[in-house]
Amino acid sequence: MTDPARIRNFSIVAHIDHGKSTLADRLIQATGTVADRDMKDQILDSMEIERERGITIKANTVRLDYRAKDGQDYVLNLIDTPGHVDFAYEVSRSMRAVEGSLLVVDASQGVEAQTLANVYQAIDAGHEIVPVLNKIDLPAADPDRVRAQIEDVIGLDASDAVLISAKSGLGIPDVLEAIVHRLPPPRGDRDAPLKAMLVDSWYDPYLGVVVMIRVMDGVVRKGDRIRMMATGAVYGIDKLAVLRPQMKDIAELGPGEIGVFTASIKQVRDTRVGDTITHERRGTDTPLPGFKPAQPVVFCGLFPVDAAQFEDLRDAIEKLALNDASFSYEMETSAALGFGFRCGFLGLLHLEVIRDRLEREYDLDLITTAPSVVYHLHMKDGTMRDLHNPADMPDLTLVDHIEEPRIKATILVPDEYLGDVLKLCQDRRGIQLNLTYAGSRAMVEYDLPLNEVVFDFYDRLKSVTKGYASFDYQITGYRQDNLVKMQILVNGEPVDALSMMVHRDRAETRGRAMVEKLKELIPRHMFQIPIQAAIGGKVIARETLSALRKDVTAKCYGGDATRKRKLLEKQKAGKKRMRQFGKVDIPQEAFISALKMDG
């Protein structure tokens, strides 16, 4: 066990390309935690999709041993946190597990809006923050301007910001010294009952579920019987370790320490991020504040393109769910798409990540249906039920009224883009709550319906602000509104996978956008195809896809027969990526692309 006075726990807050991962790599190297020959770039971003998208989805951590210039040995724990709003809760838990943050800013680019949301999370968590200016060796670096900007925009004293080049290694020793001397040590009572926060958990094929914890009070040892306070489940600790970044066994973890354990836990979903872990006997009665069970907020259907792949999809979803407690699923049957699953996600990025992993790691071709939020249906008989899937909408005569989830959105944006952001929020049925300025940045708060946000709000926000806005939200509750189910009919046949709940006032606009998009996405057929949006029996938008009139190979003689046959094989493969609705083939991309609106 380490004396808390010799521990420093920290995270790194940075805009996406400002060098967070490179700095983490340098710290790992400079402390000799990983031998140079074993280094590969961005060692902490372990998932292929994380590396590709340049985002962190799971919290990663590493424990570094550092002998400071004062001759003392310190233990430094770096937690690398996810940076996307879908994982805002996970971020907030990671932030609560450490006492300080390094705020890494590119010395030529300056503070970017996306840095702000995370830095405010760090401030909320009571962190001591050390500004670090990276890439100071670039010709365009302007540390003075960026220092002033940090003070102006964030309100942090940047006069003794550390100047570094993570790429060349310049200034890395100064960062380590700043961590030791400027960040506070953790506090905690070694003699109090055990109180540890569950920061993260994941499935390891050899070890089963691995749980990452931060000990607040007390001491945990290998062999201890522990209780998860939210679930009440009791386990015996089989293995206790720290991450360097590989697991290294340790006998005990005391206050301020961060480590992992295994305890024959079968599924990741048996562990809840933010839960408090204590001893089975003589444990604490008061859990740590802030625990929230994971609540999927966006639902969609996932169907195999090839119906024969349903069992493979089931296996894949079950395996993924073992490693992701925040993702829920149940079987669904669609008239058009056959057997599949209705799945719940933390947000749209989470949805895309899961879908990508299913397609890539399990080699499946999937159709994704319109994402939907959870509506509350208040029935005439006084009961209330959740609606996860617009296809399940009961007969309207039975429904008294419908409520939809609302969020409070916080958007930070350079003021030149403010007008576009306000327009976007208004268009999405937003109600402005607050507007303040910090330097040349505006902070707006909006009350928005979640269903206007789940489709493409974040994409639109990034596009209208050229990426300079940051966005965060929390669900605030449910409110009644004039909501209707809109159906899409292709050649007169309703396509259940495309039906959605919309606000009555927005139905025409959405319906028009959908039918226009579908007109582009559906290939022409040998007959004309009406594409309609309808509410109840009433058509509110219509487009007609004209009939194909000429499609014939001019020359086809003996030598062309083989070529034609090979082309046919390709066409057969192409047709597998289509779904047939009545006489019409709809490509699978249409199901998700049709939902992305341009306005």
Place this chain on the structure above:
Amino acid sequence: MRAGGPSAYLPPMIPDPAPPAEPLALYVHWPFCAAKCPYCDFNSHVAPRVDHEGWRRALVAEIARMRAETGPRPLSSVFFGGGTPSLMEPETVEAVLEAARAAWGFRNDVEITMEANPASADAGRFRAYAAAGVGRLSLGVQALDDRALRALGRLHGADEARAALRLAREVFGRVSLDLIYARQDQTPEAWAAELAEALRLADGHLSLYALTIEDGTAFGARWRAGRLRGLPDEDRAVALWEVTQRLTEAAGLPAYEISNHARPGEESRHNLTYWRGGDWVGIGPGAHGRLTLGGRRWATEAVRAPGAWLAAVAGRGSGEAAREALPPREAAEERLMMGLRLAEGVEEAALGPLGDLEARLGPLEAEGLLVREGGRLRATERGRPLLDALLRAILA
């Protein structure tokens, strides 16, 4: 069955005479051209010097090799294609035809066709080709308009084409001419006028091809780069197709295949072999063949590059690059793809291996794109310009 069983009183049984051998077609590929046309994706090459003697020997050797496989079957047609076969030395044509006759024998009504360019140098050899046995010439006129011919990269002019056509009609029993339409900036009116002239000059057979931009051609590259302008949109393409059908029908040369028009009886019997699923031997670089041997349908393909083909024939005694026994389903798919190109359609009996097609054919029939009658399946007037889409709907 004879009642009473075999009896010593009856004369010994005489076996039935062997069924008449199925006729066979022979395709001969001559891969060389004087210049490569920008729209052409055929296996054609421009060579500075051709070893005519060597090519002659190789083609003759291939005939002998194939004869050993097919056994005795009379040739119903021979077709010299290319490339530009009218660049062949007449001696080569003569040697190939002699070898073919010696190998298989010709049916009395054998049809021997050669593709030719209207350039005067080629036309100068017409009589020699006729003397060697060519009875039908397929002349690559392509356009009756000088500007259009230049745009298509052709080496001849319209007057040269008219002269070649007159000469060909004097020299050969049967003449066909090829035109390309749906060209850059071509209006339906201009095409109607050009086609009307072609119908006056024609002898009984026309091949009328809508210009197709193929990958791997100069036009393909220009089109991708956005530098091939004035190609017809779908409306104009349909108008041009309709003009083509209307004028040829009025002149008594209706389409018997998507792009081929003939006075009844003047159809290309050689090409009908392809579309009707008959057997043919293909020799020369890149030539494909189809042979039914021992109850299986074989697809053969020759080495594509001319030099490599020549070396293969000389070196290992065969120009063949690949052969494959088509599974019955694929053979039937091919029958359908080829057969539906014909106005007469395809026998439904040949489509057995495709299984029950009712669910696919029914809606297309209801849509008025296909008809089934007299045991045959064929595309209607509305269905024919949509044939590729129809085939996808049936087979994909």
